[in-house]
Amino acid sequence: MKNLDLIGKKIWKLDGEEGIQGQTRYGTDLSMSGMLYVKAYRARIPHGKLLRLDVSKAAALDGVSCVLTAKDIPGEKKFGFPAGADQPVLVEVGGTILMKGDALALVASPSLSVAEKALSLIEAEYEQYEAIDDYERVANDSSYFLKNECSGEYSYERGDLSKGQAEADVILEGSYEVPIQEHAYMETESGLSYYDSKGILTVESGTHDAFYVRYEVARCLGIDEIKVRSIVPLVGGTYGGKQQCSTQLHIALVTQKTGLPAKMVWSRRESMLVSHKRHPAKIHMRMGATKDGAITFLESNYVMDGGPYSTCSSGVCYWMGTHSAGPYNIPNVSINGKAVYTNNTVGAAFRGFGGPQGVFPLERHMDKMARELNMDAQQLRAKNYIREKDQPACNGVLIDTRVTVGEALEKAIEKLGPLPQPSTPHAKVGRGYAVAMPLHDVSSDPVWGMGGTGAHVEIFRDGSIEVRSGTCEFGSGLDTVQKLIISNEFGVPMERIHLITSDTYWTPKVGRCVGSKGAYASGQALLMASQELKERLATIAAVHFGTYPVIAPLVFANERIYTNQQKRDYMTLAEAADFAYRQGMNLAADSWYVNPNRLNGNAFCAMAADVEVDMLSYETKVLRCGYVHDAGTIINPLAAIGQAVGGVTQSIGYALTEKWVIEKGESKTLSFHDYTIPTSVDTPHIEVEFIEEPSTDGPYGAKGLSEHPSYVGAVAIVNAVSNALDTEFDVFPLTPDKLYTYLHG
Amino acid sequence: MQKIWSGTINGKKIEKSIEQSMTLLHFLRDELSLLGTKVGCESGDCGACAVIIDKKLFNSCITPAFAVAGCEITTIEGLSENGQLHPIQKALLDTGSFQCGYCMPGMCMALKCAMDAAEHNLTEEEIREAISGNLCRCGSYSLVVEAISLLQEVKKS
Numbered sequence: 001m002k003n004l005d006l007i008g009k010k011i012w013k014l015d016g017e018e019g020i021q022g023q024t025r026y027g028t029d030l031s032m033s034g035m036l037y038v039k040a041y042r043a044r045i046p047h048g049k050l051l052r053l054d055v056s057k058a059a060a061l062d063g064v065s066c067v068l069t070a071k072d073i074p075g076e077k078k079f080g081f082p083a084g085a086d087q088p089v090l091v092e093v094g095g096t097i098l099m100k101g102d103a104l105a106l107v108a109s110p111s112l113s114v115a116e117k118a119l120s121l122i123e124a125e126y127e128q129y130e131a132i133d134d135y136e137r138v139a140n141d142s143s144y145f146l147k148n149e150c151s152g153e154y155s156y157e158r159g160d161l162s163k164g165q166a167e168a169d170v171i172l173e174g175s176y177e178v179p180i181q182e183h184a185y186m187e188t189e190s191g192l193s194y195y196d197s198k199g200i201l202t203v204e205s206g207t208h209d210a211f212y213v214r215y216e217v218a219r220c221l222g223i224d225e226i227k228v229r230s231i232v233p234l235v236g237g238t239y240g241g242k243q244q245c246s247t248q249l250h251i252a253l254v255t256q257k258t259g260l261p262a263k264m265v266w267s268r269r270e271s272m273l274v275s276h277k278r279h280p281a282k283i284h285m286r287m288g289a290t291k292d293g294a295i296t297f298l299e300s301n302y303v304m305d306g307g308p309y310s311t312c313s314s315g316v317c318y319w320m321g322t323h324s325a326g327p328y329n330i331p332n333v334s335i336n337g338k339a340v341y342t343n344n345t346v347g348a349a350f351r352g353f354g355g356p357q358g359v360f361p362l363e364r365h366m367d368k369m370a371r372e373l374n375m376d377a378q379q380l381r382a383k384n385y386i387r388e389k390d391q392p393a394c395n396g397v398l399i400d401t402r403v404t405v406g407e408a409l410e411k412a413i414e415k416l417g418p419l420p421q422p423s424t425p426h427a428k429v430g431r432g433y434a435v436a437m438p439l440h441d442v443s444s445d446p447v448w449g450m451g452g453t454g455a456h457v458e459i460f461r462d463g464s465i466e467v468r469s470g471t472c473e474f475g476s477g478l479d480t481v482q483k484l485i486i487s488n489e490f491g492v493p494m495e496r497i498h499l500i501t502s503d504t505y506w507t508p509k510v511g512r513c514v515g516s517k518g519a520y521a522s523g524q525a526l527l528m529a530s531q532e533l534k535e536r537l538a539t540i541a542a543v544h545f546g547t548y549p550v551i552a553p554l555v556f557a558n559e560r561i562y563t564n565q566q567k568r569d570y571m572t573l574a575e576a577a578d579f580a581y582r583q584g585m586n587l588a589a590d591s592w593y594v595n596p597n598r599l600n601g602n603a604f605c606a607m608a609a610d611v612e613v614d615m616l617s618y619e620t621k622v623l624r625c626g627y628v629h630d631a632g633t634i635i636n637p638l639a640a641i642g643q644a645v646g647g648v649t650q651s652i653g654y655a656l657t658e659k660w661v662i663e664k665g666e667s668k669t670l671s672f673h674d675y676t677i678p679t680s681v682d683t684p685h686i687e688v689e690f691i692e693e694p695s696t697d698g699p700y701g702a703k704g705l706s707e708h709p710s711y712v713g714a715v716a717i718v719n720a721v722s723n724a725l726d727t728e729f730d731v732f733p734l735t736p737d738k739l740y741t742y743l744h745g
Numbered sequence: 746m747q748k749i750w751s752g753t754i755n756g757k758k759i760e761k762s763i764e765q766s767m768t769l770l771h772f773l774r775d776e777l778s779l780l781g782t783k784v785g786c787e788s789g790d791c792g793a794c795a796v797i798i799d800k801k802l803f804n805s806c807i808t809p810a811f812a813v814a815g816c817e818i819t820t821i822e823g824l825s826e827n828g829q830l831h832p833i834q835k836a837l838l839d840t841g842s843f844q845c846g847y848c849m850p851g852m853c854m855a856l857k858c859a860m861d862a863a864e865h866n867l868t869e870e871e872i873r874e875a876i877s878g879n880l881c882r883c884g885s886y887s888l889v890v891e892a893i894s895l896l897q898e899v900k901k902s
């Protein structure tokens with residue numbers, strides 16, 4: 001499938017040369033003359049009623065252009081995706097504050113320092129309510145709730161639990177807790193809005209979906225979507241965190257009010273306070289197995305904290321459920337979970353989307369079960385792996401590919417070599433690993449408007465090609481992949497292809513770029529458009545070579561169209577395009593790829609890690625990682641390795657250092673000083689290998705790629721620490737203080 | 746209060762009247778439009794804003810502009826020469842060492858500073874140490890180490 005010139009070769013990142021010279025313009029870098037700086041005044045309490053809001057002093061301050069409150073919003077006063085618009089753009093007087101940091105008012109000024117000063121002049125009075133912060137209690141105590149409903153629910157049953165229990169020789173129970181994780185992208189939320197020369201309100205901002213922003217802005221401003229343009233510049237990291245509106249509605253309101261360009265950049269503190277997080281979750285699991293290691297049943301009950309707004313909690317909760325039984329064939333299964341509302345931080349999408357929360361308890365439990373059975377943990381897994389054509393523990397999914405999970409784990413462990421000796425007498429070393437089988441890795445589920453993806457490809461008269469695609473680039477290399485595909489299809493060098501992305505003015509619609517779906521869905525759309533153009537070119541070639549109406553298969557290479565594999569007779573692509581031009585033929589094609597209405601159980605991954613724990617400082621160091629992933633055909637190896645290494649690195653932080661502290665709805669860790677993400681010295685050498693078992697429906701056989709390291713990374717490390725210290729750790733991050741208390745009470 | 750700042754930035758003499766309290770970061774970005782120096786935290790924790798001042802690495806967000814008046818300052822814009830990528834930049838690009846790229850200007854400055862100061866090739870540990878103040882949430886550290894190790898090997902041979 002991969003007899004291709006460029007696919008699979010190492011290619012520079014397209015935007016790389018600019019980026020490495022500091023020339024890339026991110027949202028934080030945008031500006032315009034006459035621009036206003038916008039700042040938000042935010043609630044100081046996590047739960048309560050807004051009794052009074054006095055902005056008069058701020059409005060009277062010299063240099064303040066406008067102060068806006070909820071009553072200045074002409075359109076819809078709430079926003080939110082996808083479950084429903086339940087988050088206030090600005091909380092109105094008399095309205096309820098549900099989260100510390102909810103926006104109450106906006107100030108705008110040509111001077112940033114004046115805008116900041118004006119904020120300090122705003123006065124708010126609250127009636128404070130008790131913060132509903134114990135999510136487990138919300139799930140179990142009907143008298144304790146924030147909203148009398150759940151933000152997500154999952155339920156899956158098969159077989160007969162009591163039968164599974166009767167067959168089991170060993171039954172093992174365990175309770176687990178998965179923490180909050182902050183995205184901590186290096187570029188905070190930012191955006192610029194302005195009226196263009198035609199009076200269209202334009203918003204440039206970092207997000208996963210330009211079209212979603214257009215929709216929300218138009219609704220909030222009470223104008224038609226045709227009056228709004230949304231552009232996405234290169235995003236300085238998102239990992240799922242920039243899916244909802246952040247700055248966009250606020251700056252658009254200011255531009256609408258004043259007619260002037262408006263810019264907003266969140267401070268780091270603001271970003272950490274307000275932005276969405278990975279959902280924390282508590283899980284209770286029971287598993288039974290026979291003496292020789294056949295799992296007879298699995299029961300999992302979990303609850304996740306979605307915070308006060310629904311966002312995509314329903315999806316995260318669902319996908320956590322689909323990960324709960326992993327790549328194992330278990331006859332009797334019961335999985336039930338819910339996401340609940342609290343006054344804590346909002347839980348939303350973060351690389352892995354519920355997967356890490358589902359994989360952690362299971363892969364911890366597998367290790368513990370192996371110990372219980374006196375069996376090797378790898379062997380126990382191997383004994384229960386799912387096979388091709390098996391039905392995994394999730395509705396609507398079928399394993400339709402060779403199952404490579406065992407191979408992935410073997411290779412991942414091999415990469416580590418022998419377990420090293422401790423480097424000091426007071427250190428202990430250990431090895432751990434984990435496997436996963438995500439069932440949604442390409443978001444092929446056509447929910448939430450994500451089902452369709454458009455592309456536009458046009459061959460110009462000189463043989464250069466313009467491509468328009470609605471996808472966004474946030475560092476995963478998607479722009480490069482898209483050009484590679486077109487280059488490969490037409491035999492045209494990358495320099496002669498121009499790619500326009502994520503601008504609602506020019507690019508066809510796409511569903512949001514999430515769930516590792518970018519290359520998969522846009523790749524398919526580009527291939528469809530290319531195919532259509534190639535058919536038209538074949539007609540032209542048949543006329544040119546005098547074979548018409550017989551149309552021969554063609555070879556596209558070296559900017560030429562050859563009539564045969566030997567590449568003897570040809571016309572250039574430019575000649576064909578010129579012919580089309582003169583004949584009035586259209587060499588532009590639009591395509592619309594609709595995701596198959598099914599989930600995909602075909603992208604397996606495994607990680608193995610060696611760790612060393614210093615028993616004096618209780619610090620854990622990851623010594624080496626091996627990560628192996630069946631991602632189907634790899635289109636751009638450089639970008640693919642980057643995604644894998646990046647995902648593993650984020651998992652190291654999640655497992656060991658990233659401790660989010662929140663008490664009574666008040667987050668305490670609002671800086672990089674307090675919330676410590678991994679640095680270069682915390683990160684070991686990470687070895688990556690891809691198994692390229694082609695998928696049946698991805699472009700050139702590609703599968704999803706970016707999210708997978710997050711599924712297995714943290715739990716592999718926690719397993720390693722558990723093995724090193726001969727203690728079962730069922731919570732993380734394993735910061736020194738946590739290790740100490742765990743060991744010594 | 747406004748005051749005249751003078752010093753050398755990327756080899757060019759600069760004189761400009763600015764607010765006395767301005768940080769070097771805002772001076773570079775807002776007054777001189779040198780937007781390659783990035784903003785990540787404005788509290789000295791992330792290294793996105795790192796620049797070289799008289800051969801030493803500084804986080805420009807916590808450096809008052811006037812504290813370094815008269816000094817020689819290099820930002821990412823001063824790294825490539827005559828439109829040619831600096832070998833560090835080329836190495837990072839060839840190895841695919843970055844993703845969103847937001848941390849990369851600071852990372853490049855840190856690498857240059859350490860490599861210029863060292864008389865020998867940096868060991869893996871020293872490379873890691875050199876960039877330990879530069880956060881990269883895309884998690885590219887191992888690839889950066891690989892890129893610089895390769896670059897040094899090529900230089901040696």
Ligand code: FES
Pocket residue numbers: 783784785786787788789790791792793794795804805806807
């Ligand atoms: S912006 Fe200066 S250290 Fe983060």
Ligand code: FES
Pocket residue numbers: 186236237475843844845846847848849880881882883884885
């Ligand atoms: S490449 Fe994105 S933060 Fe470093």
